[in-house]
Amino acid sequence: MIIVGIDGGGTKTEAMAVDTVDGLLGRRVAGPSNLHKLGVQAVSGHIEKLVRSIVPAAAADVLVVACMSGLDTGQMRMDLSAALESREARWTWLVDNDAAAAWWGAFQGRDAGVVTIAGTGTVSYAQAGERRARAGGWGALLGDDGSGYSLGRGALIAVLRAEDGMAGPTALSGLLLGALGVDDAHQIIDRVHLHMSVSDVAALAPLVFAAAEQGDAAAEELVACAADALVLQAEAAATQVLAPGAAGPVDAAFVGGVLRSRFYERALEKRVAGSSVCRWLKPAAHAAEGAVLLGGHHLGLPVSWWSSAPAVQPLTTNTEKR
Numbered sequence: 001m002i003i004v005g006i007d008g009g010g011t012k013t014e015a016m017a018v019d020t021v022d023g024l025l026g027r028r029v030a031g032p033s034n035l036h037k038l039g040v041q042a043v044s045g046h047i048e049k050l051v052r053s054i055v056p057a058a059a060a061d062v063l064v065v066a067c068m069s070g071l072d073t074g075q076m077r078m079d080l081s082a083a084l085e086s087r088e089a090r091w092t093w094l095v096d097n098d099a100a101a102a103w104w105g106a107f108q109g110r111d112a113g114v115v116t117i118a119g120t121g122t123v124s125y126a127q128a129g130e131r132r133a134r135a136g137g138w139g140a141l142l143g144d145d146g147s148g149y150s151l152g153r154g155a156l157i158a159v160l161r162a163e164d165g166m167a168g169p170t171a172l173s174g175l176l177l178g179a180l181g182v183d184d185a186h187q188i189i190d191r192v193h194l195h196m197s198v199s200d201v202a203a204l205a206p207l208v209f210a211a212a213e214q215g216d217a218a219a220e221e222l223v224a225c226a227a228d229a230l231v232l233q234a235e236a237a238a239t240q241v242l243a244p245g246a247a248g249p250v251d252a253a254f255v256g257g258v259l260r261s262r263f264y265e266r267a268l269e270k271r272v273a274g275s276s277v278c279r280w281l282k283p284a285a286h287a288a289e290g291a292v293l294l295g296g297h298h299l300g301l302p303v304s305w306w307s308s309a310p311a312v313q314p315l316t317t318n319t320e321k322r
Contacts, residue, residue, distance in 0.1 A: 005291025035070030099125035105290025133240030148202030
């Protein structure tokens with residue numbers, strides 16, 4: 001049996017194929033696959049192409065676990081499932097939100113935990129036995145505090161407030177003007193409204209971390225507020241799955257693109273240390289691996305099959321940028 005785990009986000013899509021007997025078949029990284037941005041048909045085609053790039057053409061005994069950002073409602077689940085099945089009826093398709101893959105990757109079937117994804121957007125997903133809950137995941141227009149987008153947007157606002165004299169000077173001004181290729185702050189208006197997507201704004205987050213590491217007060221405040229927002233979101237999800245009368249803390253893992261910043265990770269770890277609900281835990285594996293584990297769980301395989309499958313561990317094998 002071949003299990004293909006897919007972690008689809010607003011910035012990239014990662015797929016990993018594992019034969020339950022022979023081990024790792026391959027791993028691929030491709031472009032974004034957020035359903036809200038691209039739509040069901042485009043995303044289903046993207047997924048099909050990605051799976052075919054790592055699964056032998058003649059393979060029929062295949063379970064594809066597609067965990068996608070933007071897969072938030074029952075209707076979207078049905079629409080995506082139908083689109084995928086119409087593209088390849090021989091395969092079994094299982095669809096879920098990308099938070100489920102992140103949870104399985106972080107905790108690998110443990111009894112309880114809450115995982116928070118912080119990339120272009122944010123979502124927290126908690127599970128304890130049969131109890132499940134989520135918080136956040138509302139998108140850039142309605143939430144996503146603590147995300148790459150919120151940090152990038154906050155940086156832009158900080159620069160404009162400094163330009164207006166409503167706040168002190170900030171190192172973010174020079175960094176953002178250079179990154180956007182504009183000469184003065186007023187040109188940011190056209191650049192943002194006419195040429196930048198949510199992902200483009202999120203791509204500015206590393207500049208916030210760079211400025212914060214140099215002691216810039218505005219950047220430090222943005223990072224502190226983002227860390228607070230993420231931990232509050234994790235606490236909200238974790239609280240919902242605690243059994244009546246049970247006390248925390250619940251193991252909490254934080255994953256996603258903005259966590260590549262060690263500065264941000266340290267800010268989160270410090271904030272979690274003061275929480276009575278959450279307890280810091282390093283994630284065990286990436287979300288694509290988590291999607292594979294979710295597939296194994298769906299098939300009734302014990303978690304132990306993962307550690308005993310040959311050649312699963314060398315995750316750099318067959319990795320390809322697209």
